Amino acid sequence: MSDSEIVRADPVLHAHGDEHGHGTLRGYLIGFVLSAVLTVIPFALVMAGSPFTAGWTVAIVVACAIVQIAVHSAYFLHLNTSGEGGWTLLAYVFTAVIVIITIAGSLWIMYHLNTNMMPGMPTGQANQTP
């Protein structure tokens, strides 16, 4: 059996509903260039100093991270709507929702806990809060 025959008979890398489970050279290169740009922008803003206000700088850095995660998922993990009959995307979206709830929820709750229970605050005052 020659190499090319093995490839054609290969059920793994040409998985169910996903003919490009291994990606293409072009896809990898596009993903790499986009990722490099999306990495350089936030690092440059923080290391070389930002022309924007602090709030906007944080927003741009976070936005670059979110876009880069999407780029990695699409071009490196080959996430698409048809992979495994859509189950990979469903699991991915479900996970993303739980991740956001976990992180944002924890920060939200603990921030308010810190605000309401500053060290040195009389305990009676906290109890009187309705």
Place this chain on the structure above:
Amino acid sequence: MTARGDAIAVEGGPDPTWHLVEQEGHDHGTGSPTALGFWIYLMSDALLFATIFATFGVLSTSYAGGPTPREIFDLPLVALNTALLLVSSITFGFAMLSAVAGSVGRTRAWLVVTALLGAAFVGVELYEFGHMMAEGATPQRSGFLSGFYGLVGTHGAHVTVGIVWIAVMLVQIGRRGLIVENRRRLLCLSMFWHFLDIIWIGVFTFVYLLGMLR
């Protein structure tokens, strides 16, 4: 590392069917259930990291009078590590393309390059940890540092496991070539490696860059 044991059994049948229900009637071999099962593992691993990210986020300003991010973080080092991991992602992509082309030699060569980049990443990270601890920024110094070492260390441990897995993969491909089983393992390993790069995006953004801006 195969997820075959986690496959869904069709209920009610006299004997369990060890493949996914929606795949009945499709002749796609045994690889697909494994790939989906491994994908589910990666998603659960993402949830593990979410809890650690949340812990770090809550503790990220609890300095306890100890060092702050500006005082201990070395951004050029972080940029170097980010570059190492990003380049290792595309070299693994080249390994996958070489595997699809059926070239054992090129697949193993790109895997070696990927493992070396990963090892360099872990080496730089350990150097950074050692440097910080020498300055007194140990995990027990403050809540912020506990969260930092917990999160970054967990990611580093994953990368280390990935390097060991690549070494095992090199032996497996060397002994048996690019057989179906090895291609399936290689596919799972590639997903694992790219997943770790995605986690690193969160780490360098929320730990290092936003830490420096705080």
